[in-house]
Structures are given as structure tokens and as C-alpha cells.
Amino acid sequence: MEFAAFADRAEEIEAESADTAITDAVTALFSDAGDDLATLARFVQGRVFPAHESRTLDVGPRLCYEAIARAAGRNVDADDVERRLAERGEIGAVAASYDFGGQRGLAAFGAGGDDALTVAELDAELRALAAVDGDGSQGTKVDILFGLFNRCSPSEAAFLARLVLSEMRIGVGEGTVRDAVAVAFDAPVESVERALQVSNDYGHVAEVARDEGESGLEAITLEIGRPVQAMLAQAGTVTGALDDWERVAVEWKYDGARVQVHFDGEDARLFSRNMEEVTDPLPEVVERVESALSAPAILDGEVVAVDDGGDPLPFQEVLRRFRRKHDVAATREDVAVRLHAFDCLHADGEDLLNAPLSERHDRLGSLCAADGDLVSAVRLCDTTDEIEEIETAALAAGQEGIMLKDPDAAYTPGKRGKRWRKRKPDVETLDCVVTGAAWGEGRRANVLGTFELAVRTDGGYATVGNVATGLTDEELDDLTERFEAHVRSEDGREVDLDPAVVFEVGYEEIQASQSYDSGYALRFPRFRSVREDKSPADADSLERVERLAGDG
């Protein structure tokens, strides 16, 4: 196909606004694509290389402006291109506004000609451009681009500029390509979707759908060394997860950066969340994985920067390591990093994407039997108390919080589904009066560990829950000392307190409950601070609780 024909189709697609019309137009393009199918499946999304490849054109805007300026003639420079961009707001429109060589040739009349640029030729030129390296590479890249723009009609120039700068934006997303491949080649959309998830190569999947049909698509498997998109999480609550699933797999949410490990039995390669290779910047992770793993595998995990004592450092420190591709030794001494592996997508020749999380985690454990510390601890929980305990430990260890996962869930690459949830920080807070407490147990037997929370009513106070989460040992010591002066009576571990101190507590939701005087219970309450500036008379009222619960 000539590139001019692609540009025409792209213009038509861009002019459509209805999703179905866009899909129809892309379907027609794929049906007519012939040998260019793989390339066109990438071009419509503004890609030259498949998403799983780290390779890029590495063409910055300025370099592209220079090439456009040179092709536009003697009186134009890159600043001029930039000025037009400021006016028109879009590089395609700017490129189309110049008079390039292509307009003077036969191609200007849509008649093709010897010099007409084809899709295949353009793809080959862009790949050659990506391969240019070393001294003077920028100049060579401008030369190649200049040569291409020079042969372009205005509409070709518009789409070339957009392609080069990854700004295609004709309204074709991943879902459109998936649907168009399915319709064009009469393949089940689920098979196309699955093949895309495991390969991340729209061009390859389109060709297989056309040439080999459903069975060909089903035969596409994960490949060690070819990264897949990471499964993502939604914000969620403990109570929501417990309501939705019988049991919740709870893990720490490590405060680092996502890493996918590909181990072929000998060497490990690492990929970041956007599928860029980060093997070189993380040599100690590579070494550790290579000595720990007993079989070829693809693992998912989080890399965390740690200080000398092994405590986590802010996640920016890991990103710094990711960026420092050179001078690795120096940074390695600067900040140490360690991996917490939490999932296993492939083990010893077997793809595990469809296996339940609990099974994948077991496989992870067996693979890393030689180095159990590599594997993130997961606990199956069915009560808020157990989950609170894990969250307290995670926060005390300096991590971000917790992940709540459905133990039966498959691994769905690239999906931000409901089966993985990250517990969001408490959205609401309430200022409650502390009216009672209980002595702790075990290590905390000498301090008050649980505090009864109440809100104001007309005549006094009504309880809404107990809080035992979110308090450090130091805070518990201080509070125990402070409440001594307010003890009314004691009965076993229970202590009755004068209403004197106000706690600010976060919570997930307020539920009707017969367990407390107020008729309501705070679910998943967490201590935030002592409201030193408030007396019990300033605490929140039952009326407010009713309103927040939706009953007021």
C-alpha cells in the first residue's frame, strides 16, 4: 500500500466520531492491507515497534522540526516550525502547512509514481533510523527524516510527523484494533484479546488471526524475554473486599517500582511497568534472581530502595536507579534495592495467567524455595481484625499500605480490574471522644491498646466503635500516661474513662449496628491524631454520624 493511501484512510478515520464507524473503517483498512497488515496495525496506533519492544525511534520534537524545516525550503527553520505549532497546536497540521517536494511530483495528484512512498518502505526507513547510533547520529536521523518529508504530500507529511512523534491520535485505541482484527478475520474477540495480552504485538496478532485463525491465536503463548502489561489495581476498601469475596489475599503494598522478571534458566532480564528493559540498572536484583530461581519463569514484583538497615526509602530512589543507566556501580553503592516478588505468570514451560492467584503464589514459592525472602508474604484473611494487623505491620515497616486480592482471580495483563484492590487512605475522618479503653495483650500488656470512641448526643455520649490501629508504641505509652488522670473505674482489662480527650479517626464507612449505643459502627477505624485543639464539646455529634451514614 502506498503511504498516501494510508494517509487518506487515516484522515477518514479521524473524521469519524462514532466508535462503530471508526471500527468499521479500521476493519476495512486491515482487510485491504495485504503484506502491510502488521505494519498498519501498528501505524494506526502511532507505533512503529510493538509495545513489548524497548526499541524506539528516539526522535525528539526538535529533531523532527529540523527535518520538517529543511524539507520546507531555504527560508524555514526549526523555530519557524515551533511558532506554527504554537499557533496550530498540532504537529500534523504544521507539517501539512508547508510546501514539500512531494507536492511537486506525481504523488501530488494521487497518481503514485516512481517516487511514491510505500508503507513498507517507510517502515523500513524508520527502522533504519531507529538503528542509527553513535557520534553524529542526530544528524543522520535528520537526514533520513528530511528525505522522507521531502517525498510527502501535505497529508502524508501530517501523518509522518504524527507517527514520528508518537502523536497519531486518530481515535484508534487498543480496543478498536482488537475489534477490527476480530471482525476483519472472523476470529473470536476473546481469542484476539488473549493473544494481544500475552504478546503485546498488534501486528503479529493481526497476521496470525488472518493467516491461522482461532487455533493460531490460541497457540500464542507468553515468551520469556517478551514483557507483558502489568495487571493493575483499583482503589478499594477492606469491608468491600470482605463483602465481595469469601476470603481476601492480603499483602503489603510495597512502596517501590513495578518490575517484571524474565528468567530463561540462566539469565534474568528485568522490565519496568511500561515494558522498558531495566536489567542493567538493577544488577543486584538480577544476581539474586539468577541464584534463587530453580526453573525458567516470568515473575511480577516490586523493587524497593532500602537503607543500610533494610528499611524502605521513598520510591523516587528506585526511579533514580531506573534512570541511571550508566555509572551503575556508583548508584549501587548509593542506594541498595531489593525485589519483593508477588506473582508468577509462567513457570517452567507453563503459562499460568489463567490459574487462580493462590496457585500462582504457590508456584512462586516453589520456584524461589532457595530464597524465600524474595517472595512477598500473603495471608488469606476473612476478618477485618486480621487485615488491620497486616496493615499496621506494613505501615510500621514503612511500606505504603496493603493490597487486597481475590485469591481466585486470574492474571489479566493491562487490566485495572476489581480483583486487585489497593486500600485507599481513609476518605473520611471523625472527631470522637474517648470514653473507655482496654489494656493491651502480650507485649502491650502494660499499655492501653484499644480505645472506645463516642460521639456527642443531646444528653451525653454514644459509642460508635473501638480503635486499636494506627498507633505507634510511643503514642500508646504517651496515651496510657495521659489517660491515668481520667480513669473512672476498672474491670479486668476494661477501663472506664472520663470524656476528656478527642481522637481524630479515619474510617472506611459507617454502618448501622446494634453493637454500639449510637446504633452505628465505624468500619475499619484508624487513629490519626489527638485533637489537642478540641475539647469533648467540640467533638462530632450523633446527628453528623446519622447524616454521614445517609440516614440524616
Ligand SMILES: Nc1ncnc2c1ncn2[C@@H]1O[C@H](COP(=O)(O)OP(=O)(O)OP(=O)(O)O)[C@@H](O)[C@H]1O
Ligand atoms: N503486593 C503487591 N501486589 C501488587 N502490586 C503491588 C504490591 N506491592 C506494591 N505494588 C504496587 O502497587 C501498584 C498497584 O496499584 P496500581 O495498579 O493502581 O498501580 P499504580 O497506578 O502504579 O498505582 P500506585 O501509584 O498506587 O502504585 C502496582 O502497580 C505495584 O507497582
